Amino acid sequence: MRLLDYLQSRGLRANTGMCTLGDGQAWEIIVNPRSVERTVRGRLSLIVVHGQEEKAKMHFDLTAGASLSMIELFAADCAVECNIHQQAESDCRVVSVSVAGSKADYTIDLDGAQASNHMRAAYIAGGEEHTTVSLRVNHNVSDCQSDSLVKGVAGGKAVGEFHGLVYVAQDAQRTDARQTNRNIEIGADAKIITKPQLEIYADDVKCSHGATVGQLDGDAIMYMRQRGLSLEQARRMQIEGFVSDIVLHAGEIGEILAEELTSKLERL
Amino acid sequence: MLSVKNLHASVGDKEILRGINLEVRPGEVHAIMGPNGSGKSTFASVLAGNEKFTVTxxxxxxxxxxxxxxxxxxxxxxxxxxxxxxxxxxxxVTMANFMKMAVNEQRKFRGEDPLTAGEFLRLMREKSAVVELDSKLTSRAVNEGFSGGEKKKNEIFQMAMLDPKLAVLDETDSGLDIDALRIVATGVTKLHTQNNATIVITHYQRLLDYIVPDYVHVLYKGQIIYSGDKTLALKLEKEGYDWLINQQEE
Structure with missing residues (x-):
């Protein structure tokens, strides 16, 4: 796995440990966790690698003003449940990438005013994989912000699923919530299922959600081939472009995640 | 260089090209004009290999x-x-990544080594100057959010990067203001040599003030019905296509 190789080149010696990356930040690394429970005070930068088939549970409590930055890679057919509770003025940023038939189930609870959650996820499913991203964002109090973008690619006979829910409680006025799911189906045998939902019980809110399912853009492929790229290169470049704005949020690790995604394209 | 003989092409059941004949030699500039729907863009697409069209x-x-x-x-x-x-x-997909792959694929085809990062950057800088393309555009996604003029300049920039033997420019002048037209047309002229050739498809004579054609062809209902020198474009601009079409229908 490229990500592990990279982290080891940066000094990671065991399955858990610390790495200082190019940004000067100390990142905590957790590989193949079964269970993670953390109370975050101040700032935590975390890289989690799910590299084997199993079930895992993660739970994060962000205290007031805390910030969590988490990069997650799913490299095996695992099922991971992740709950994040955020107190006032806490900030959580997740970049989640899957190149396997994984099931990622996120529940975000925004429990204190001015808490913000920023979620970016991408997956590429191939073969007979079934990849699912579930994302429930609960705006339990007023004045919180959430912004989620999930991008899925399914090729071969794979199934990609998205279940999104933005829940806004009765008193959660001035909520600002966005959730978007975009997908590309490659070939006639791949299947995308997307179920975005809004459940709003407050009246003074700004909420939007949207989902799209498309195919590769034939005109763009023609354009690229006319410049000399092969059909395969053109397809790959288009898909890399499609997921690029997800990994963009992961700094130097983003490049490694992009490589993980690209190498997956060769195995569709 | 290019020899087209009795070319017929269809989209679905509809025949669009109905017997095109055209000879293009190195060093030449050909202009193809003609009313809307006469098959000009289809001809360009068929040459490029667009799979929407079937050559019959x-x-x-x-x-x-x-x-x-x-x-x-x-x-x-x-x-x-x-x-x-x-x-x-x-x-x-950034312009820079796209062009790097395109240039290196074409080099590989010719048995040449890929350009180093430094060589590539120099080439980009040199060629973006040909069409006064803002160098910031090369770090942006291909054509995304580009203005109409930027998109057309970007086409000529790519032409400069790839240094083709034959360039077919499909209405590169449409949607350009006067300044952009001058820049685009001057760019094409700069790239012209005795070893390459250009086919410009256009509705307007004004482009041909800059790119002086050796031949002007009129395409109508999928055939070249008339060919002349550069003065034909001026005549068409003044008199339209009716006189030619009437002659054809008789």
Whole structure:
């Protein structure tokens, strides 16, 4: 796995440990966790690698003003449940990438005013994989912000699923919530299922959600081939472009995640 | 260089090209004009290998090879360039990455080594100057959020990067203001040599003030019904196509 190789080149010696990356930040690394429970005070930068088939549970409590930055890679057919509770003025940023038939189930609870959650996820499913991203964002109090973008690619006979829910409680006025799911189906045998939902019980809110399912853009492929790229290169470049704005949020690790995604394209 | 003989092409059941004949030699500039719907863009697309169209009969020879047998990318790698009437946006793919891959694929086809990062950057800088393309655009996604003028300049920038044997420019002048037209047209002229050739498809004579054609052809209902020198374009601008079409229908 490229990500592990990279982290080891940066000094990671065991399955858990610390790495200082190019940004000067100390990142905590957790590989193949079964269970993670953390109370975050101040700032935590975390890289989690799910590299084997199993079930895992993660739970994060962000205290007031805390910030969590988490990069997650799913490299095996695992099922991971992740709950994040955020107190006032806490900030959580997740970049989640899957190149396997994984099931990622996120529940975000925004429990204190001015808490913000920023979620970016991408997956590429191939073969007979079934990849699912579930994302429930609960705006339990007023004045919180959430912004989620999930991008899925399914090729071969794979199934990609998205279940999104933005829940806004009765008193959660001035909520600002966005959730978007975009997908590309490659070939006639791949299947995308997307179920975005809004459940709003407050009246003074700004909420939007949207989902799209498309195919590769034939005109763009023609354009690229006319410049000399092969059909395969053109397809790959288009898909890399499609997921690029997800990994963009992961700094130097983003490049490694992009490589993980690209190498997956060769195995569709 | 290019020899088109009795080319027929259809989309679905509809025949659009109905027997085109055209000879293009190195060093020449050909202009193709004609009313809307006469098949100009289809001709360009068929040369490039666009799979929306089916060639039903005729032949096209390019650089001594049967063009119609080649894939879209091999046509490009052999030196056929199409300037798109509607350049396509490719979200998330930067111009620089796109061009790097395109240039190096074409070099590989010719048995040349890929450019080093430094050589590539120098080439980008040099060629973006040809069309006064803002160098910031090369770090942006291909055509995404580009203005109409930027998209057309970007086509000519790509032409400069790839240095084709034959460039087919499909209405590269449409949607350009006067300044952008001058820049685009001057760019094309700068790239013209005795070893390459250009086919410009246009509605307007004004482009041909800059890019002086050796031949002007009029396409109508899928055939070239008349060919002349550069003065034909001036006559068409003044008198329209009716006199030619009437002559044809008689």
């Amino acid at each position: 009969s005729g032949s096209v020879e390019f650089m001594g090879q049967n063009l119609l047998d080649l894939s879209i990318e091999d046509r490009a790698r052999m030196g056929l360039f199409l300037g798109f009437q509607y350049p396509v946006e490719i979200p998330g």
